[in-house]
Amino acid sequence: MPAPYIFKEVHMVEKIISFCQGLAVKFIASSKRFPVTILLSTAIAVILGVEQHMLSTLTEENRDLLQHLCMILGLAIPVSLSIKAFFERRPSLTNRKKSMIYGIAMIGLWFYYTFLLADLQITAWIRYTAVTISFYCMFLLIPYFYKKDNYELYIINLVTRFFVTYLYSVILYAGLAAILEMIHVLFLITISFEAYVDIGLIITGIFAPIFFLGDIPKQGEERSLSSYPKVLKVLLLYIIMPLIVAYSTTLYIYFAKILIQMEWPAGIVTNLVIWYSLLGVTVMFAIFPLRHTSSWANKFIKVFPIVVLPLLAMMFLSLGMRVNAYGITENRYFVFLTGLWLGSSMIYYITHKTPRNIVLPISLAILSLLSIMGPWSCFSVSTTSQSMRLEKIISKYDVLENGKISKMNPDITADDKKEITNILYYFNSYHKLDELKFLPQNFKIGELKTVFGFSPADNNGFNGNSAKYFNHVMKEQEKVASINGFDYLFQLSTINSQIEKTEIPISVVCTGKDGEVKILENGQVIYAKKINDIAQKIHTANQANSAAKTDDMMFTDENENVKVMYFVKSISGTDDKGVIRTQSMDCSLLVKMNNH
Numbered sequence: 001m002p003a004p005y006i007f008k009e010v011h012m013v014e015k016i017i018s019f020c021q022g023l024a025v026k027f028i029a030s031s032k033r034f035p036v037t038i039l040l041s042t043a044i045a046v047i048l049g050v051e052q053h054m055l056s057t058l059t060e061e062n063r064d065l066l067q068h069l070c071m072i073l074g075l076a077i078p079v080s081l082s083i084k085a086f087f088e089r090r091p092s093l094t095n096r097k098k099s100m101i102y103g104i105a106m107i108g109l110w111f112y113y114t115f116l117l118a119d120l121q122i123t124a125w126i127r128y129t130a131v132t133i134s135f136y137c138m139f140l141l142i143p144y145f146y147k148k149d150n151y152e153l154y155i156i157n158l159v160t161r162f163f164v165t166y167l168y169s170v171i172l173y174a175g176l177a178a179i180l181e182m183i184h185v186l187f188l189i190t191i192s193f194e195a196y197v198d199i200g201l202i203i204t205g206i207f208a209p210i211f212f213l214g215d216i217p218k219q220g221e222e223r224s225l226s227s228y229p230k231v232l233k234v235l236l237l238y239i240i241m242p243l244i245v246a247y248s249t250t251l252y253i254y255f256a257k258i259l260i261q262m263e264w265p266a267g268i269v270t271n272l273v274i275w276y277s278l279l280g281v282t283v284m285f286a287i288f289p290l291r292h293t294s295s296w297a298n299k300f301i302k303v304f305p306i307v308v309l310p311l312l313a314m315m316f317l318s319l320g321m322r323v324n325a326y327g328i329t330e331n332r333y334f335v336f337l338t339g340l341w342l343g344s345s346m347i348y349y350i351t352h353k354t355p356r357n358i359v360l361p362i363s364l365a366i367l368s369l370l371s372i373m374g375p376w377s378c379f380s381v382s383t384t385s386q387s388m389r390l391e392k393i394i395s396k397y398d399v400l401e402n403g404k405i406s407k408m409n410p411d412i413t414a415d416d417k418k419e420i421t422n423i424l425y426y427f428n429s430y431h432k433l434d435e436l437k438f439l440p441q442n443f444k445i446g447e448l449k450t451v452f453g454f455s456p457a458d459n460n461g462f463n464g465n466s467a468k469y470f471n472h473v474m475k476e477q478e479k480v481a482s483i484n485g486f487d488y489l490f491q492l493s494t495i496n497s498q499i500e501k502t503e504i505p506i507s508v509v510c511t512g513k514d515g516e517v518k519i520l521e522n523g524q525v526i527y528a529k530k531i532n533d534i535a536q537k538i539h540t541a542n543q544a545n546s547a548a549k550t551d552d553m554m555f556t557d558e559n560e561n562v563k564v565m566y567f568v569k570s571i572s573g574t575d576d577k578g579v580i581r582t583q584s585m586d587c588s589l590l591v592k593m594n595n596h
Helices: 003-033 034-055 059-089 094-116 122-143 149-186 195-212 230-263 269-290 295-326 328-349 357-371 379-394 415-429 445-452 529-539
Strands: 468-474 488-492 497-500 506-511 516-521 524-530 554-558 564-576 579-593
Touching: 003 034, 003 195, 034 059, 034 195, 034 564, 059 094, 059 122, 094 122, 094 468, 122 149, 122 357, 122 379, 122 415, 122 468, 149 195, 149 269, 230 295, 269 328, 269 564, 295 328, 328 357, 328 379, 415 445, 468 529, 488 497, 488 506, 488 524, 506 579, 516 529, 524 529, 529 564, 529 579
Parallel strands: none
Antiparallel strands: 468 564, 488 579, 497 506, 506 516, 516 524, 554 564, 564 579
16 A cells, blocks of 8 residues: 555544544533533433333323423523523632522522423413523623623624534434434344434434533633634625615515505515514624625615615504504514514614624513513513404494303304404413403303304404314214224324334324324334325314214225224314314224234
């Protein structure tokens, strides 16, 4: 073998060894600097792994407990990062004071877990997201809270390292998954689905956080403009910014057309403006360090706020029309709040010659917290608005007596039926029906026809959508069927279910992501059925019924491998002119193996 070739190989080996040593040093440093955060992310990965392995044996109560634990540990991650950043900012703090801060944080997390995560309705998720955003903003602003220079470079460094870390993670996972698949193909060794999940959890829950945290700049570490990523600079200045200019021009032409024709489009103006404005303010933040070296960046920072304000005004006008027609909901509240934040940020840039970009995360953190607490919160404002809408509608039909609905009125118009149904389903999904004081005590959504005199199927869809909601439930006295001639019985209580037992050769997977019920034998799919096709059969057989008989809630399907009987206890979804979308399903699956 030629000597130069040997020297190249030796040099390559030395490079690999050096890289691995550097990686090990980074991992050790990261673990020493952020032990609590890494412990939390590892705990989440372990809990999710345990849940995946015990999916078929966990009760709904245990599954909820694991989900609650993962959520509170996930919230504890930005809390721990913020505390660590504060400790590094104040190195003179005594261990006693540090222990007190950790203690207060633990009490706060316990309070949140006990009282604010008790019921995982949509409102709990909104609150959780807002609090999480606030603590991540705190983590990002604490190191530079009083400093004026290079905050943008600090954030750019973190964001760049984040994307690089997870790019490495994706490549690492793809490589390891390919190796597992190769072992399966070449050596005929069965690799379980859980093995792939475990690798993904280890990489995303342990490797990625340690790798990312190892690159977070230490307190006092200065950054200069020379550290600005060249790729990002080219991307922003010569690709994204010209596209924003072109998009701005298109929006102005479109809005001019609207004003000339006096025809307002239905519900698209908000999305056109809000995402464009968010991208614009993000670009302004990122190019701020380049304003002294690039006249193009400097002009963009000065002109874009002026350009975007009229567009935001059009967005608020469009939003006002939607609120006037349908009232305030959490979604519209946050659109308004985001627009308010964007508009205030643009005015700040216009009125200050030397704006400080740290104002952006500070104001975002404050608004996030204010949006979920107090009488001005998204929940209070939305429930008050929708409750007033409903009371205004039903007051027209003289059905209230002593503040309660006491009788039905057959003269309710189709439009008002639709609005009443929308509001009731909104409270049922986002809040509680008990919050509507004029409803009968313990009112259930299934009693809509009994109380109001019409059913959800009588209306034409929600908020102008042509989709009709359906919910078919088997009568309690009808839940009996023969299982003679079948080999296995599987219970699918949710759309996302996986049932696998070592003592039998087959397993069943039902996922909303793939939209299919699959039966696997030794890891190979031997049967698959679209969930929406199942809903279509049941819905077609029960068009006029919500409570159905056994014969109408079961059917048989078969291929060369298996015979399957579906015994559907309940199923719900929407029917948009024949297009079925399933929302929930609870059924038993009877399976007979044809090839045994």
